Amino acid sequence: MHSSDTGLIYFDEVRVPQRNLIGQEGAGFVYQMQQFQEERLWCAASGLQSLNNCIQWTVEWAQERKMFGATLADQQWVQFRLAEMKTEVEALRALTYRACELYVSGQDVLELASMAKLKAGRLNRIVADGCLQFWGGMGYTWENKVARLFRDGRLGSIGGGADEVMMGIIAKTMGVAKRKTA
Numbered sequence: 001m002h003s004s005d006t007g008l009i010y011f012d013e014v015r016v017p018q019r020n021l022i023g024q025e026g027a028g029f030v031y032q033m034q035q036f037q038e039e040r041l042w043c044a045a046s047g048l049q050s051l052n053n054c055i056q057w058t059v060e061w062a063q064e065r066k067m068f069g070a071t072l073a074d075q076q077w078v079q080f081r082l083a084e085m086k087t088e089v090e091a092l093r094a095l096t097y098r099a100c101e102l103y104v105s106g107q108d109v110l111e112l113a114s115m116a117k118l119k120a121g122r123l124n125r126i127v128a129d130g131c132l133q134f135w136g137g138m139g140y141t142w143e144n145k146v147a148r149l150f151r152d153g154r155l156g157s158i159g160g161g162a163d164e165v166m167m168g169i170i171a172k173t174m175g176v177a178k179r180k181t182a
């Protein structure tokens with residue numbers, strides 16, 4: 001995310017020429033909420049490959065890393081942890097594919113897209129952290145690709161609506177939280 005400038009921008013008395021108006025004046029918030037379904041599905045879908053890569057790199061590293069006459073991959077805890085993480089990623093894939101299929105068929109996927117985004121954000125943290133641990137000190141270096149996912153993937157729980165915002169939406173679609181009326 002080094003290439004993504006992060007800072008505050010202030011708009012003060014900014015005049016936008018008519019020719020640059022997108023859609024109807026005053027409807028920007030509604031447009032933003034509508035596009036969020038796609039952005040959140042993208043967040044979930046784009047994470048699938050990087051999560052799988054992270055696990056695969058760690059499998060290869062664990063098979064290579066020797067300690068006390070065995071490899072790291074010989075440790076059952078390491079095997080189980082990697083197996084569990086891979087299972088979680090496949091569950092995210094199933095959720096994401098289902099949501100995408102419904103979206104493409106024209107259905108409202110507010111709840112499923114929010115769930116997929118939430119789960120992807122969570123897994124970006126869990127998988128990157130779990131894998132980084134197995135890389136030991138090597139995982140703590142800037143050059144390490146797993147370390148990069150640890151830093152960059154962290155944005156998944158913040159950008160495009162934070163995890164808490166996703167949970168708020170899901171709680172509303174479930175009916176457990178009240179929807180605000182205008």
Ligand SMILES: Cc1cc2nc3c(=O)[nH]c(=O)nc-3n(C[C@H](O)[C@H](O)[C@H](O)COP(=O)(O)OP(=O)(O)OC[C@H]3O[C@@H](n4cnc5c(N)ncnc54)[C@H](O)[C@@H]3O)c2cc1C
Pocket residue numbers: 001004006155157158159160161162163164165168
């Ligand atoms: C690297 C990077 C790239 C970005 N790229 C873009 C971009 O391209 N386009 C764009 O529009 N924006 C972009 N953003 C902005 C991003 O979408 C916002 O940072 C994000 O939506 C969170 O808003 P905020 O930073 O104002 O946090 P806040 O709204 O201040 O929230 C802070 C924290 O409070 C908690 N919180 C928030 N709301 C609730 C709630 N309802 N209930 C409980 N807890 C809550 C969450 O833990 C949240 O992380 C980017 C940000 C970063 C860091």
